[in-house]
Amino acid sequence: MKIENLINQIKQKKSFLCVGLDVDLDKIPKHLHKHEDPIFEFSKAIIDSTSPFAIAYKPNLAFFESYGLKGWNSLEKIINYINSNHPEIFTIADAKRGDIGNTSSKYARTFFETLNFDSITVNPYMGRDSIEPFLEYDNKYTILLSLTSNSGSSDFQFQLNNGKPLYLSIIKKSLSWKNKENLMYVIGATKAESLKEVREIIPNSFLLVPGIGAQGGSLSDVCRFGLNENCGLIVNSSRQIIYSDNSIDYAKKSAEISSLIQREMSEQLLKKGII
């Protein structure tokens, strides 16, 4: 997907909401278990009902892999369903991959070619040659973990080097990588004030922001420090949206929650003069 198409979609839907597909068979409504592929049925209904309010979907690979072959099969069906029926949607493989160069090339092929996702989350720990194979793909985006939303983010991501925390050093260093224009960054909503310093280094990049909802981050704080003139934010919510209701009407409830978040996002976009 061209970045212009993502920005256009944001303006049209007045939303920068990403719905995280952390699909857990123990948490989906019980009536779905009679279907041959409950994971796909659940996801399809959530996608159809929430897509007027969401601009991106983010399947979380761990949840699919935990069901082995069956889970991988459901994932293929979901990405194909989105690409065929909702081609405007930006798709994110939340896979957090990264390895030595020849191995990262394989991961890039998996997610950008075999599965045809628009983007993938990757881990920076192994440095330049673990990320550049992903960046070679035109119109595909590599979303670098920088500052994550979990409690363990304080273990290493804030370690100081020359007075600068590791996550900022990583962002700075990434600007020297080949095809850096294909980079986006993960910045957790639970540390919204950090977005100010991040924006000083990468004013124009898109940021994927997890941590709204179940993890406790605030949307208005994220917007205050993170919005740029093209929006520049993709804000994710997973559990709050997809597990809001356990009845036969679950998808309707997910749409209602998404619509509430979209309305709040619309106000923020208006205030910033983006729409």
Added chain:
Amino acid sequence: MKIENLINQIKQKKSFLCVGLDVDLDKIPKHLHKHEDPIFEFSKAIIDSTSPFAIAYKPNLAFFESYGLKGWNSLEKIINYINSNHPEIFTIADAKRGDIGNTSSKYARTFFETLNFDSITVNPYMGRDSIEPFLEYDNKYTILLSLTSNSGSSDFQFQLNNGKPLYLSIIKKSLSWKNKENLMYVIGATKAESLKEVREIIPNSFLLVPGIGAQGGSLSDVCRFGLNENCGLIVNSSRQIIYSDNSIDYAKKSAEISSLIQREMSEQLLKKGII
């Protein structure tokens, strides 16, 4: 697997060789393509021929995932084949996973339960709560990326904090995690001298050492700084062993190369008084 069983196997086979299964359809002998599952046929023959000389196998997830469902199916067959036919072998899922706690729990389930590997490589960047879900499993091992063998390892892993490089801070910090006795560590062979400082912090832990062979690391340097009284090393070689020959006799050639490495390892174990 109990750690005693791994140590016994090392003493019996006089080897601490791990064979990396980076199976690439473009690189395996052409005659295998007539089989229904060339990836499995290739791996099975390599495993059968090299297992007298190797104590561990390390399928590299990226290579399997890049073939989608088919690749995932081959991986399941390979791990089941090893567990059924070579139960003494230590298995390593080279997956480099890691995510927020509830997601890491899913990855742990995938590799320790669904696939029944003995161990998995994980990425430390997201800190304690991204790793502890893996450590909960008894007799399963979580191999923490510390110092990797690729060129990009110099980008962040050597960043100094209070005079100590990041990879050493990570190792030190990991000793405060719950069930830390289930940790092993990745230390690349291309920086063998670093093993000295690593051994000061974790004298008794097992280290998975990639980078011998195609990546240029030296076995004798690794042994000099890394061997402990229980061996404490698992040294991996992938391409040098599995792609040593392209003829119908490829598995025989792989066994020959493995046997040469095993002989060198046997000398090192003898010198150190381990066997």
